[in-house]
Amino acid sequence: xxxxxxxxxxxxxxxxxxxxxxxxxxxxxxxxxxxxxxxxxxxxxxxxxxxxxxxxxxxxxxxxxxxxxxxxxxxxxxxxxxxxxxxxxxxxxxxxxxxxxxxxxxxxxxxxxxxxxxxxxxxxxxxxxxxxxxxxxxxxxxxxxxxxxxxxxxxxxxxxxxxxxxxxxxxxxxxxxxxxxxxxxxxxxxxxxxxxxxxxxxxxxxxxxxxxxxxxxxxxxxxxxxxxxxxxxxxxxxxxxxxxxxxxxxxxxxxxxxxxxxxxxxxxxxxxxxxxxxxxxxxxxxxxxxxxxxxxxxxxxxxxxxxxxxxxxxxxxxxxxxxxxxxxxxxxxxxxxxxxxxxxxxxxxxxxxxxxxxxxxxxxxxxxxxxxxxxxxxxxxxxxxxxxxxxxxxxxxxxxxxxxxxxxxxxxxxxxxxxxxxxxxxxxxxxxxxxxxxxxxxxxxxxxx
Numbered sequence: 001x002x003x004x005x006x007x008x009x010x011x012x013x014x015x016x017x018x019x020x021x022x023x024x025x026x027x028x029x030x031x032x033x034x035x036x037x038x039x040x041x042x043x044x045x046x047x048x049x050x051x052x053x054x055x056x057x058x059x060x061x062x063x064x065x066x067x068x069x070x071x072x073x074x075x076x077x078x079x080x081x082x083x084x085x086x087x088x089x090x091x092x093x094x095x096x097x098x099x100x101x102x103x104x105x106x107x108x109x110x111x112x113x114x115x116x117x118x119x120x121x122x123x124x125x126x127x128x129x130x131x132x133x134x135x136x137x138x139x140x141x142x143x144x145x146x147x148x149x150x151x152x153x154x155x156x157x158x159x160x161x162x163x164x165x166x167x168x169x170x171x172x173x174x175x176x177x178x179x180x181x182x183x184x185x186x187x188x189x190x191x192x193x194x195x196x197x198x199x200x201x202x203x204x205x206x207x208x209x210x211x212x213x214x215x216x217x218x219x220x221x222x223x224x225x226x227x228x229x230x231x232x233x234x235x236x237x238x239x240x241x242x243x244x245x246x247x248x249x250x251x252x253x254x255x256x257x258x259x260x261x262x263x264x265x266x267x268x269x270x271x272x273x274x275x276x277x278x279x280x281x282x283x284x285x286x287x288x289x290x291x292x293x294x295x296x297x298x299x300x301x302x303x304x305x306x307x308x309x310x311x312x313x314x315x316x317x318x319x320x321x322x323x324x325x326x327x328x329x330x331x332x333x334x335x336x337x338x339x340x341x342x343x344x345x346x347x348x349x350x351x352x353x354x355x356x357x358x359x360x361x362x363x364x365x366x367x368x369x370x371x372x373x374x375x376x377x378x379x380x381x382x383x384x385x386x387x388x389x390x391x392x393x394x395x396x397x398x399x400x401x402x403x404x405x406x407x408x409x410x411x412x413x414x415x416x417x418x419x420x421x422x423x424x425x426x427x428x429x430x431x432x433x434x435x436x437x438x439x440x441x442x443x444x445x446x447x448x449x
Contacts, residue, residue, distance in 0.1 A: 011267070012168075015415050018263050020173055025262070026410060033403040040396020043389045044119065052122040054389045060375045061384040065394055066120035068364045072247070073113030073397070074147065074219055075240070075360065079248030079255075080106030081154045082212040083280075085205040094276055096419045097268045101259060102252045103158040104414070108404040109251075110151045112397050119393055139221045146218045150211050157204045160197060163187050164418035176411070216244040228371045229306040230299060239291040246284040246330075247360040250353035253277050255405070257350045259414055268415050271346055278349035281356065282338040289331045309374040319370045322362050329359025 013020075047054050057064045080102035087095035118124040134141045167187035170180035187193060220240035223231040233239075253274065260269040296315075299307050314323040334352040337343050373382040386394075408414070 011420075012417055014264075015268070015413050015417050015420075016169070016172065018409055019169060019411065019413055020175075022410070026406070029406055030403065033399045033406065036399035037396045037403065040393045040399070043392035043396070047119070047122070047389050047393075054387060056385045056387050056390060058382060058384070061369060061372045061382040063120065063368050063372055064384055065365070065386045065390045066116045068361065068368050069394055069397055070113050070116040070120075071219060071240075071364045071368075072361050073109045073116070073401070075216060075244035075247045075364070076251040076357070077106045077109035077113065077150070077154070077248065078212055078216065078241075078244040079109070079252040080104065081150075081157055081208050082106075082245065083248060083252065085157070085208050085212075088201070088205045089209070094272060097265075097270075097415050098252065098256060098273055098277075099419070100158070100161065100412075100416050101255055101414050103154070103161075104405060104408050105248070105251055105255060106154045107151070107158050108401050108408070110147065110154060111404065112401045114147055116393075116397065139218065139225045142218045143222055146211070146215045150208075150215045153204065153208050153211055157201075157208055159183075160201050160204060161416055161419065162412055163197065164189065165413050165416060168417060169412075179411075213241055216240045223367065227376065229304075229310045229374055229376065230295075230371050231367075233295065233298075235291060235295055235298075239295065242284065242287045242291055243360060243363065246281070246288050247357055249277055249281045249284060250356035250360070253281065253349050253353040254357070257346065259409070260346075263409075263414070265415065268420070274346045274349045275344055278338050278344045278352070281334060281349065281352060282344075285331055285334045285338070285356070289335075292327075292331075306374070306376050310370050313370050313374060314366060319366055323366050326359045326362035326366060329355040330363060331359075 055064065080099075084095065084099040084102045088099070118127060121127065130141060130144055134144075163183070163185060164187060166180050167184040167189070170177065170184045173180070217237040217240065220236035224233055224236040226232060256269050256273065256277075259265055296311065299311050313319050333355045337348045337352040369384050373384060375382070
């Protein structure tokens, strides 16, 4: 028994504690986040009142930070549903404490990201044109359908594993009882209910993987189906998917570190989880470098003048500082940190993840703006600098993502209690093992005494 720990009632209470008890930190955080969101709303009202002229967008740069944010948030949505589904399908037992934290990122990122398209339109009522006058030939319609389907499936995939824990809160807490009774759907934990739930979760895990891949592929086609320099490329589909998983893993690592520190979840979110995700992040950084190198190599050898204008503006022109900062944050620094085991610690993986997300936002920016500022048509080269309105709305979007996450963690356990119990009974099978495993895969097991 030495070196082991049991999953006891105390563990259950520790995981449910953020839901059952409310400290001052929750109110301070929500007030701060709401204040930022309020300022962003004021900036948006200013834009609605005076038009898109208050932004830095112009002719020919008609997309800017808003579309950058849209692509970025849809990208980090792959943090949860896709990663969680792959780990579940492959039977990776170490996934159990991190799946819900990951799946929540997916849902909230998908709620925040598409709103940036409304900001970019200037007149949100024009969204109705997609319903009234939409054409199936338009990649924008494909995008709308894919993201809507992905959000619906992600909500389902988040909700299904929540049901047993919602029932636990229904029985343990007198607060918000009406909410938990409604959402628990009469869950009693009978063998038949457990079997049906596991079956549904497994089916959703398989279904959601191709949907998630299709979403960022279609997002890339919004660019690639045009003839803009350095956009019209067949590599954009897999390139965007790799970038989405890359930034998604980084976002998950950051979220886990914050949850571990704020809610004192050190017992459940252990170094092994950060090490494994760090290895995944290292792999994705190498894949990102490969796709980036392939894109720029083919552009250089193609030697088409319009493409080379954009190419050189990134490598040694006005966008060079952003491009090389992106390269450093997405590859050089994460690779240097994560390739060595002694630096692939919790702190190391978190630092690498912060750099990755900074770099991936810059990558989306250097995809959107340089190509538009170097048009094929005989226009003069464009300049784009975001204004306080765009920056305020961008800050509000990040605040909204964090706000939704904070509220979710207050209403529901951010670590799945029932999945830990099931996994601790018998990692990988759900049955009582013939003999004790040498070491629990996530450091806890059920008390059988």
